[in-house]
Amino acid sequence: MEEDFYRKYDYFSTGILNENPKAFSTLGYLIDNKILDDIKIQDKISSIIFKACALKGIPIALSNYALCLKNGRGVKQDDDLACEYYYKSIEAGYFEAREDLDKLYGISNGFK
Numbered sequence: 001m002e003e004d005f006y007r008k009y010d011y012f013s014t015g016i017l018n019e020n021p022k023a024f025s026t027l028g029y030l031i032d033n034k035i036l037d038d039i040k041i042q043d044k045i046s047s048i049i050f051k052a053c054a055l056k057g058i059p060i061a062l063s064n065y066a067l068c069l070k071n072g073r074g075v076k077q078d079d080d081l082a083c084e085y086y087y088k089s090i091e092a093g094y095f096e097a098r099e100d101l102d103k104l105y106g107i108s109n110g111f112k
Contacts, residue, residue, distance in 0.1 A: 012045075016052045040074075047074030054085060059094030062086075066097065070104055079104060 015023025027045060029035075047068040053061030066085035069078045083104060089097040 013048045016048045017055065019052070043068075043074035045074070051075075054088075057088075057092060059089050059092035059097075062089035062092060063094050063097040063100065067100060070100070 012023050012027060014020075016027070031045070047065065050061050050065040050068055054065040062085050066082045066089060067073070068075050069082035069085060071077065083101065086097045086101040086104065090101070
């Protein structure tokens, strides 16, 4: 089933980003029935969902997607893009993202 998922990855990612209920439902079924228990697949699913929610401007999702980008979990690692998403999260009111942004820059004192 994992190989099948990778072949259908574009379907799931496009479906979720376009809010296709069938894509969400299918993923829910696969997860609920423990068919997708591979950590790499779980990371990809999480990053897709965080990105979809981040594109809707949900503050904590912006931060969670930034964390995926920072760590390369489910997506290509990209510190610059992670930084952008952390800033968007902070601007949207999720101030806890400041700590992760500080870590990204190696700052220990927080924002001044």
